[in-house]
Amino acid sequence: MKKIKSIFVVLIFMFIGGFLGYFLPFINDRVDFHIDNLGILAWLPVFLLFILTIFCYYSGKKIVKKGIENDDAYDKANQLLCLAGGCVGLILPFLMVGMVLAFVNLFEMKTFMILLQILIMAFFACIQIYLHKKIIDVVKIIAPEKKGDVFDSKFAKDWVSSMDEAELSQMYQSGYCAFRNMNSVYVVVLFILFILSSANIVDMWFPLTVGFLWILQYAFYFNHAYRMEHCKKKVIQRN
Numbered sequence: 001m002k003k004i005k006s007i008f009v010v011l012i013f014m015f016i017g018g019f020l021g022y023f024l025p026f027i028n029d030r031v032d033f034h035i036d037n038l039g040i041l042a043w044l045p046v047f048l049l050f051i052l053t054i055f056c057y058y059s060g061k062k063i064v065k066k067g068i069e070n071d072d073a074y075d076k077a078n079q080l081l082c083l084a085g086g087c088v089g090l091i092l093p094f095l096m097v098g099m100v101l102a103f104v105n106l107f108e109m110k111t112f113m114i115l116l117q118i119l120i121m122a123f124f125a126c127i128q129i130y131l132h133k134k135i136i137d138v139v140k141i142i143a144p145e146k147k148g149d150v151f152d153s154k155f156a157k158d159w160v161s162s163m164d165e166a167e168l169s170q171m172y173q174s175g176y177c178a179f180r181n182m183n184s185v186y187v188v189v190l191f192i193l194f195i196l197s198s199a200n201i202v203d204m205w206f207p208l209t210v211g212f213l214w215i216l217q218y219a220f221y222f223n224h225a226y227r228m229e230h231c232k233k234k235v236i237q238r239n
Helices: 004-034 039-066 071-102 111-142 155-163 164-196 205-230 231-239
Strands: none
Touching: 039 071, 039 111, 111 205, 155 231
């Protein structure tokens, strides 16, 4: 059964590679044209993410203001604030992607458009920090044991130190799940980029960069796991 599944996966990848290799040369020019002319629309995903973050934040804050009278109200407020925190964490990577798309033709852009794009990016960055702080402040109302200041460089360390065992276990499991899933993502993305690079549709630096990031991720994971397993005393002393 496992062999059949493996063969099936390989056939799917071969089909995807053949499809991309045949059709992408025809649509490559059109894609480049649309990307080159995005302009302010490059920030649309960031804007939509802000709307979702603000909605979840104010919905959770509204419940907290009314008072946490029972477990259902607490769970609902906690769920909404958790979604708001997750969305605000996604804003930064989306902001960086928007920056790449907005300035794809930097040397051909007019000065006014460059300044406008910079102002939009700075505005979104400031709002992201502000929303992060407001979300943390509301979370501290329903969970007074939480510590950390968003504007402090040690915020992440202080926040983790205030977690209980269940929250720490959830964080570690989520981190490992992300690591495991990203390994699968890297395989798929590298395979697709290999096909595109072989067809001279993208530069070879695209698959090489993704491969380097995969190696770097695994190196960080293995380094920490090795030190935790074989150098526990040294790790405790350093912390």
